[in-house]
Amino acid sequence: MAGGTGSRMGSPVPKQFMPLSGRAVIEYSIDTFNDHPSINEVAVVVHPDWRMRMEELAAQRGWSRLKKIIDGGSERYMSSLNAIMAYIDEPDDTNLLLHDAARPWVSNEIVDRVISALQHHEAVGVAVPSTDTVWEVHPDFAERQVGRFVARIPERRLMWMAQTPQAFRLPLIRDAYQRALQDPQFQATDDCGVVRKYMPGTKICVVEGSNENRKITFAEDLNILG
Numbered sequence: 001m002a003g004g005t006g007s008r009m010g011s012p013v014p015k016q017f018m019p020l021s022g023r024a025v026i027e028y029s030i031d032t033f034n035d036h037p038s039i040n041e042v043a044v045v046v047h048p049d050w051r052m053r054m055e056e057l058a059a060q061r062g063w064s065r066l067k068k069i070i071d072g073g074s075e076r077y078m079s080s081l082n083a084i085m086a087y088i089d090e091p092d093d094t095n096l097l098l099h100d101a102a103r104p105w106v107s108n109e110i111v112d113r114v115i116s117a118l119q120h121h122e123a124v125g126v127a128v129p130s131t132d133t134v135w136e137v138h139p140d141f142a143e144r145q146v147g148r149f150v151a152r153i154p155e156r157r158l159m160w161m162a163q164t165p166q167a168f169r170l171p172l173i174r175d176a177y178q179r180a181l182q183d184p185q186f187q188a189t190d191d192c193g194v195v196r197k198y199m200p201g202t203k204i205c206v207v208e209g210s211n212e213n214r215k216i217t218f219a220e221d222l223n224i225l226g
Contacts, residue, residue: 001164002026002046002054002101003072003079015216016046016101017053024057025216028104033097034063036108038115043068043086044101045079077188081177084170092171098191099165102216106165113207114167121205124167125192127160128209134159163209166191172199 002016016026026044033039042065046054054069070086072079080098087094095118099106110126117124136152173191179198180186188194192204 001072001076001079001083001098002044002050003076004047004102014047014050017050020104020216025104026054026101027057027061029099029101029106030061030063030066032106032108032111033099034065036111039065039097039111041068042066043070043083045070045072045083047072076190077177077180077186077194080191080194081181084174084177087170088174090170092169094170095167096170096173097165097167100215103164103213104216105212105214107210107213110163110207110209110213111165114165117205117207118167118169121203122169122172123192123195123202123204125204125206126163126165126209126213127206128163128211128213130156130159130161132156160206162190162192163213163215164190168195172202175199 002014004014004016017024019025020028030042030044033042042063044054044058044066046069048071051069051071058066058069068086070082073082083098084096087096095115097111097114114124114126133156134154135150136154137148138151139148168191172195176195176198180188180194183198188197195202195204
């Protein structure tokens, strides 16, 4: 998933194409999936304006399992939907792993855990336990004040921070999105959230990720990761 335009980075170059230790950020995660023995095919979802750059990288690197470059949408969920539609005619036993290109150092061990869990579950997410206390906050307009206020403090031991890849059996994620698109108020920040809301009877298995599988969000993150 490399369809972002880098708005939060404040850069004309999307973060997935920015340099990290001499290579584009996206190259790291493609390497991991391309070289993993249990991955049959890799596809990249990219903003149409950056499709040519992605094609150039593919030609330079010669990734043998990179078979599709798919146009992304204006929102993350639209990019996910385009990816799903690219495999809509595949057999029902097809498994899709959706990974953020902004997480360049996903490991073989994480991919192994996801694939193993998919043998027994229809949906799998990756997460790490939160080391910080998490606050649920809301604006308090009744006080006519501008600010945020603590509404709830969940138990920290129950809080896990989501990562990617998030993985699904094709029929499940296809049907979840079909239901979601019928909802005029549909909003989503991740694909497990779509399954959770629109296929509520489905249990989403969580496997442990890694603190190294962190996400690049701001320009300074490149310095930390590099």
